[in-house]
Amino acid sequence: MRPGEIDEIRKLPLFAAMLPENFDALFRGAYVQNFPPQIELIREGDPADFLHVVLEGSVELFATWNNRETTMATVAPIATFILAATIKNGPYLMSARTLEKARVILLPSADVRKTFTTDPGFAQAIILDLAQCYRSVVKSHKDLKLRTSVERLANYLLRKDHQAGEQGHFDLKIEKRRLASYLGMTAENLSRAIRTLNGYGVEIEGSQVRITDRKDLAAFAKPTPLIDDPKC
Amino acid sequence: MRPGEIDEIRKLPLFAAMLPENFDALFRGAYVQNFPPQIELIREGDPADFLHVVLEGSVELFATWNNRETTMATVAPIATFILAATIKNGPYLMSARTLEKARVILLPSADVRKTFTTDPGFAQAIILDLAQCYRSVVKSHKDLKLRTSVERLANYLLRKDHQAGEQGHFDLKIEKRRLASYLGMTAENLSRAIRTLNGYGVEIEGSQVRITDRKDLAAFAKPTPLIDDPKC
DNA sequence: TTAGAGTCTTGATAAAGATCAAGCGAGGAA
DNA sequence: TTCCTCGCTTGATCTTTATCAAGACTCTAA
Numbered sequence: 001m002r003p004g005e006i007d008e009i010r011k012l013p014l015f016a017a018m019l020p021e022n023f024d025a026l027f028r029g030a031y032v033q034n035f036p037p038q039i040e041l042i043r044e045g046d047p048a049d050f051l052h053v054v055l056e057g058s059v060e061l062f063a064t065w066n067n068r069e070t071t072m073a074t075v076a077p078i079a080t081f082i083l084a085a086t087i088k089n090g091p092y093l094m095s096a097r098t099l100e101k102a103r104v105i106l107l108p109s110a111d112v113r114k115t116f117t118t119d120p121g122f123a124q125a126i127i128l129d130l131a132q133c134y135r136s137v138v139k140s141h142k143d144l145k146l147r148t149s150v151e152r153l154a155n156y157l158l159r160k161d162h163q164a165g166e167q168g169h170f171d172l173k174i175e176k177r178r179l180a181s182y183l184g185m186t187a188e189n190l191s192r193a194i195r196t197l198n199g200y201g202v203e204i205e206g207s208q209v210r211i212t213d214r215k216d217l218a219a220f221a222k223p224t225p226l227i228d229d230p231k232c
Numbered sequence: 233m234r235p236g237e238i239d240e241i242r243k244l245p246l247f248a249a250m251l252p253e254n255f256d257a258l259f260r261g262a263y264v265q266n267f268p269p270q271i272e273l274i275r276e277g278d279p280a281d282f283l284h285v286v287l288e289g290s291v292e293l294f295a296t297w298n299n300r301e302t303t304m305a306t307v308a309p310i311a312t313f314i315l316a317a318t319i320k321n322g323p324y325l326m327s328a329r330t331l332e333k334a335r336v337i338l339l340p341s342a343d344v345r346k347t348f349t350t351d352p353g354f355a356q357a358i359i360l361d362l363a364q365c366y367r368s369v370v371k372s373h374k375d376l377k378l379r380t381s382v383e384r385l386a387n388y389l390l391r392k393d394h395q396a397g398e399q400g401h402f403d404l405k406i407e408k409r410r411l412a413s414y415l416g417m418t419a420e421n422l423s424r425a426i427r428t429l430n431g432y433g434v435e436i437e438g439s440q441v442r443i444t445d446r447k448d449l450a451a452f453a454k455p456t457p458l459i460d461d462p463k464c
Numbered sequence: 465t466t467a468g469a470g471t472c473t474t475g476a477t478a479a480a481g482a483t484c485a486a487g488c489g490a491g492g493a494a
Numbered sequence: 495t496t497c498c499t500c501g502c503t504t505g506a507t508c509t510t511t512a513t514c515a516a517g518a519c520t521c522t523a524a
Contacts, residue, residue: 065378066454084363093370123355130362131316137369138325146297191473222298423503
């Protein structure tokens with residue numbers, strides 16, 4: 001592991017409250033690995049042998065059934081993924097692949113499970129992390145069941161604009177076909193949805209998004225914190 | 233509270249590992265209430281003041297946006313709901329209403345939060361419960377994104393048949409319009425979906441379901457534990 | 465620099481699903 | 495009982511979304 005990296009990880013909410021000896025022991029058993037783009041890190045159905053921490057690059061979580069595939073989430077540094085499977089000692093429910101070159105830490109699941117039963121600070125942090133994850137999937141589920149595809153796109157753009165400081169312009173940072181899959185539509189329909197939003201103050205050129213009339217867009221999108229606020 | 237009730241609750245995985253003094257203290261602050269059918273117990277957006285435990289009757293969790301409404305889950309006794317909101321001390325993401333006459337315990341959220349920081353057994357149980365909840369929403373999300381409405385219905389019927397012991401017949405125990413909403417379709421389309429499944433060994437009369445050819449139905453539904461096994 | 469592969473867009477068409485309207489039937493209240 | 499409400503079903507129609515096909519564009523590697 002590189003100097004400084006371990007300190008960054010230590011600052012993650014999930015690990016910050018661990019006892020020093022437990023943190024050290026847990027990460028002594030860790031593997032750090034560098035992966036090229038488009039590598040499958042995890043296949044759904046496999047036993048959850050490792051908890052993953054993305055240090056650099058980005059990772060896509062996706063799911064498949066009957067030859068269909070859908071993007072469930074993208075994970076950006078520094079963050080963990082597949083915590084629930086590790087804890088339940090169950091199979092992965094989602095697959096994961098690198099989108100760019102990525103640097104990932106693998107923590108043996110057995111060590112994680114052993115640690116959280118004896119370290120109350122770690123247990124607290126896991127509780128908060130899982131509650132957060134649960135609520136964010138519930139929000140996605142509401143998004144999908146209650147909104148049309150154009151409405152989902154409109155709200156997605158407002159969320160990203162907000163995260164980028166409401167500057168009115170930002171970079172998508174994801175291929176459109178993956179965004180389409182994430183939003184539960186086809187790439188073709190994403191193109192058409194963008195055109196529809198041209199009429200509500202949205203301009204997209206390549207990966208550059210410009211929101212020229214946030215009021216108009218928000219009037220159309222009707223965002224609510226109960227779906228669209230990631231911190232709530 | 234009625235005699236015996238408290239013992240049943242004590243056996244719930246969430247509470248079984250608590251220290252006796254903490255369990256007693258937590259439930260000394262509890263309110264037991266009886267509600268008629270169709271009463272709104274919780275409105276989404278309200279602060280999560282109570283953790284709820286259903287003792288009798290059943291409760292529907294639903295969500296709304298822009299005058300649309302969708303059923304997210306139904307809770308049968310004995311089970312808790314809205315644990316994540318209680319823990320995060322955030323607003324409810326879903327509303328809840330009684331479907332039948334219901335008996336519910338309300339545990340002040342502040343007490344729950346206080347307790348889990350000091351009771352390791354309770355913390356462990358919360359971790360497992362949240363991980364389970366998280367994984368079950370992920371499965372629902374996959375179901376919704378990867379399958380058509382007829383496929384969702386087919387797999388739902390197989391799951392319920394399995395839970396009823398694979399007898400080949402069982403009772404829906406839920407109004408069809410609510411089932412439709414839960415499955416992400418309209419009541420009209422549920423009717424049509426049922427007709428489609430008549431061709432695959434499914435007969436439904438009122439709330440009575442009969443599966444006359446499970447093989448045929450499974451060949452159509454293509455169930456997978458990674459979506460359809462509630463225990464996995 | 466060019467060839468090739470993959471992405472994105474657009475149009476035409478098909479499928480899935482929602483809405484509207486009407487009628488049936490079960491269950492509850494007067 | 496009778497009336498009324500509400501849930502369920504069915505058909506017709508409309509909207510939304512997916513699929514198929516083709517061309518433009520972008521990026522990369524030889």
